[in-house]
Structures are given as structure tokens and as C-alpha cells.
Amino acid sequence: MHGHLDALEARMQQLQRDMRQAHLNHDSARVRALSGELKRTQNAYNALFGSDDAPEATPPQPRPADEPDGAGLPAREQVHQVLTLLTVPAAPKLLNQVHEAFFSGPLNTARLAAVRRDEERSFRSSPNARAYYICSALTADLLAPARALLALSTWPLEQRVVGPLTHRVHFLTSALRLAEAAAARTDDALQREPIRRLLLHYNRNIPGCPTQGPLDLDALRHSAAAELAIHADDDADARTEAARRAQQLADVERLFGNTLRNVTRLRRTS
Template identity: 40%
Template sequence: MNGPITLPATAEQARHALLLLGAPAAPRLVVDVHSALFDGDLSMPALAALRRDPASGLAAALRPDLTAAPGLVTLAEWPLELRIVTPAARRAGALTAVVRVAEFVAARPGAGRAAHLLLRSLAEDVPQGWEAADLADAARAALASPELVAALAEEEPVRVEAAARAASLPAAQQLTGAPAVPSQRGGELG
């Protein structure tokens, strides 16, 4: 007699996918990674509901101005430095995620069709990813490109300073981002 199968809670499913990715990610990617590589029923509506729940363990990625970066989700437990996204950091995070997913799939000899379709979709964002004999190696090469390395070095002071400012925010705002400051309209006072 078989007992009932217990699937991980939705928050734990999202956590598994984000831990594998290792960087802020689009919700669709989180759901696709979980669906292809883990057991569970994580869906976009369920992930959207989790993002609104402060107890879920999910947090917003933050821009250098400390507002929420739209379209990215992270784990609340990650250090602020990892949750601050800039263009080069976002690119490096995406490439790192490709390396991690490709290595995870390679370590699972019985990876199914869904895992290979996921790798195929990830290859689209890696230079020569479609032609590469090893997608992880192609992503590593892109990570080591002089252009990306230089862009990361240039952005590093911005990210460090933003993380220091974020540390002074109340805990809730560290997870959701600071409210956007409305722009001032009009001109000089007469």
C-alpha cells in the first residue's frame, strides 16, 4: 500500500528553484525551472500570491535607487548585495543561473524532456549557446568576457553603496523596496 504523496509547500517549491538559479530571476523562469527539474505544482498565480506574502521567504530584487526591480524575484535570506540588480549584474546572474541549471541537469542521468527543453530555452540567452557542445562552458565563457567583467567592475561601487543604504531601511522595505519618490513638477518658486 502506498501512502499519500506530500508535495512541498508552494513557498518551498519557489525556494528550491531560486536556490538552484542562485540569482534574482523572472517569475516565469522560477516556475519553468521548478516544473522541469522538481516535483510539485508551482504556477505563476501561486508564485504571484507568494510575492505578496511577507512570510513567504521571497523578496523583491532591488535597483540601485532601492525601489523594487520589476519582474524579478529573490529569496529574502540572500544578502542585499546579491539582491541589488544592475544591468551587468543581472546579465552575470542570468549566465550563472544557466551554468548552475546545466550542471544540475548533467548530473541527473535520467533528466527528462522537460529538463532538455529548459536547457534549450536557456541557450537562447548565451552567446553560441545553441551551437555549444556544453552549455555550461558557453555560459562560463560569456561570464569571463572582458566586456562583462569590465561592466561588473564599473557597477561594483554602485551596488556596494546601494547595499549599504538598503541595510538602513526598515526590514519590510529591505524585502519590498523603498517606495518610489514622485518626481517634482513645475519650476522655480516665484
């Protein structure tokens, strides 16, 4: 029985990944086909337990962006989508804005704190059992969890550390990534209000971006890249040094933050 369960679980995870990719490609026909196969696989999985003690059904597929709101992927999958797009740690507000703009509607931000706690609990009970974990960004000084910033465990430590310049670097990096994502869409992305509103926020807060006339994605990318070049090296140096110190932490602390034991030693060890 366990062999069948393992195979079905692996198949469901693959189907969910395929559905996410089809959704990103705006291939609604493939999403529907994969959804049907996922439901059949879930039914087969439940049948091995019997109807009375079957696990909770897998949540349904994400909806296309132009369809009415409805149930989507689990919260951790939605966060994974957004963080993969941004490539930098993000707070719940930004995660919600990006998901609404580029994916399948707003996130349930009230769930995000619970997601992060569940991820740590899962890692502690069975380390590295999942392909990825929603984890914490780490402060460069104390290697403690950075307040409200979520990251992916698959990123290198340097990518998850937050130093004095990192918040600005993350802002500029996000601007570049989102402008590129909007430019790559086959529809007129700037006609979608959530995308336009989000990119205008970046446009207003980056020097050199034109504030008159239509939003110019090329100008936004150019201005963000120009300022990023000013800060990137210094920020990278600070994060690299912090990541080196973080190697002294236990595996769980490298993902979810130092418990503040031996803080002085961690800060002073060269």
C-alpha cells in the first residue's frame, strides 16, 4: 500500500506543478485537462484509505486571471509562485499585490504567518522531506528572522540575508522583475488595473522614471537597473559576510532564523 501511496502523492505533486506552468502560459485548456487528472488521482489516493478516514482533498487548480475569484492553489504554493517571480524575500502586502496582479487574485494574507509556522514545524519533524520550504529572510547582524519577510529554502543564503542596503536593492530588483513579467505577457498587461497600479508604485519611487504620460516599462527597467548598480556591490558584500557566519547555525536556524543563542559569538567570529 505504501508504494501505491508514494506513487500517487508524487503524481499529484507533478500535476500541480504542471498546472501552475500551464496557468502561467495562459493555457486554460491544459489547466482543465490536468485538473481532471488531478481529481482522478486524488480519488484513487482517497480510495486506499476508505471514505471515512481519507485525507483532505487537494485544493482545486488556480483560475485564469480574467475569471471570477474562486479557490486556488494552497497558500504555500501561491507564495512559492510569487517569490519565484520576484527572486527576493517579500512581505505579505507585496506577496498579495503581486499575486493579485500576475496570478489568480488576492492572497489570504491572514494565512501567511500560519504557513511559515507550519513550514518550520514540518522541517523540524522531517528535515528536507519537501522539495522546498517557505522560510524566513535572515537579518545580517543577528541572523534572526527578518520581520514579516518570507523567502524560499532553495535560495542560497546570500539571497535570503537582509543587510542595511538590502531593502532598497529588493525594491529595485522587484521593479525589474515585475516590469519584465509585464512586458513578457501576450496581453496588454498595463490595461489590467492590478498590474498597472503595482508598477506605478515602483515608477513613483525610483528616480529617473517619467511621471508624466503613459507608464513606460523600458524607462522603469532602465531607471531601476541604473540605481541598482549603485548599491548592488556593497549590499552583496554585506550579505556574503553574513551568509558566511550563518554557516555556523544548525540547518533549521539557517532556514528559520537564529534563536539568539550565542549571538555575540556569531557576530564576532571571523
